[in-house]
């Protein structure tokens with residue numbers, strides 16, 4: 269493979285770190301983006317062969333930072349072939365107590381960067397006549413989940429966004445898909461109360477939480493030539509958990 273370049277947002281830990289490592293091991297040059305987790309991003313870089321991965325810092329809730337990040341990756345690594353929009357936050361709250369600020373934070377962190385990074389990356393990819401955009405949505409964006417209405421709304425929006433840009437960008441050879449994780453063992457889920465974890469597990473036919481590597485396998489597949497005829501769809505990686 270001529271060395272392609274992949275940008276993984278939120279590559280400092282959890283699912284993003286696993287995606288960055290999987291893509292690096294598959295031969296991609298990897299831009300490991302982080303916001304505050306410099307140590308985690310450097311650890312990912314150091315696990316890959318020297319020169320194969322570079323850490324990039326940006327707060328993606330700042331729209332200008334999204335444009336600057338794509339520009340920096342292109343300048344430093346030479347191209348941008350795969351964009352993995354993984355960075356995200358969960359703010360869980362029942363509707364009665366959900367605040368307008370929570371809504372704004374979720375949109376600014378989970379949704380707007382997916383739009384802006386895809387837009388800026390697509391400009392590079394259109395010139396290359398090829399590219400992959402892989403967006404991390406969520407099972408709850410498809411099923412809903414009590415206490416997660418705002419988070420689920422951002423994830424459902426990512427699905428509609430991805431299906432739309434898949435149709436727009438197909439002619440330029442750019443394939444756009446989602447990976448929708450179920451409940452995965454990361455920092456995002458580690459503070460869930462034991463009874464909540466148990467009630468989630470009761471709804472997972474495979475009877476375990478997913479691992480970041482379970483998700484990274486699907487992302488790496490969608491980035492690869494094995495996925496050449498797949499666009500505008502979602503791979504659900506959730507142990508069979510489709511109902512809440």
Ligand SMILES: NC(=O)c1ccc[n+]([C@@H]2O[C@H](COP(=O)([O-])OP(=O)(O)OC[C@H]3O[C@@H](n4cnc5c(N)ncnc54)[C@H](OP(=O)(O)O)[C@@H]3O)[C@@H](O)[C@H]2O)c1
Pocket residue numbers: 277278279280281282283284301302303304305306326327328329353354355356357358377404405406407448449450451452453454455456457
């Ligand atoms: N874990 C699950 O069960 C689950 C289920 C469904 C979907 N997902 C989705 O999968 C993705 C990864 O989840 P995860 O569990 O791996 O999350 P995580 O462990 O909490 O990590 C979140 C990542 O997002 C980055 N991030 C947060 N706010 C940011 C901002 N303003 N600008 C830039 N980066 C920011 C963090 O960067 P720093 O650490 O550097 O600040 C971190 O790398 C998310 O989109 C999440 O919604 C997760």
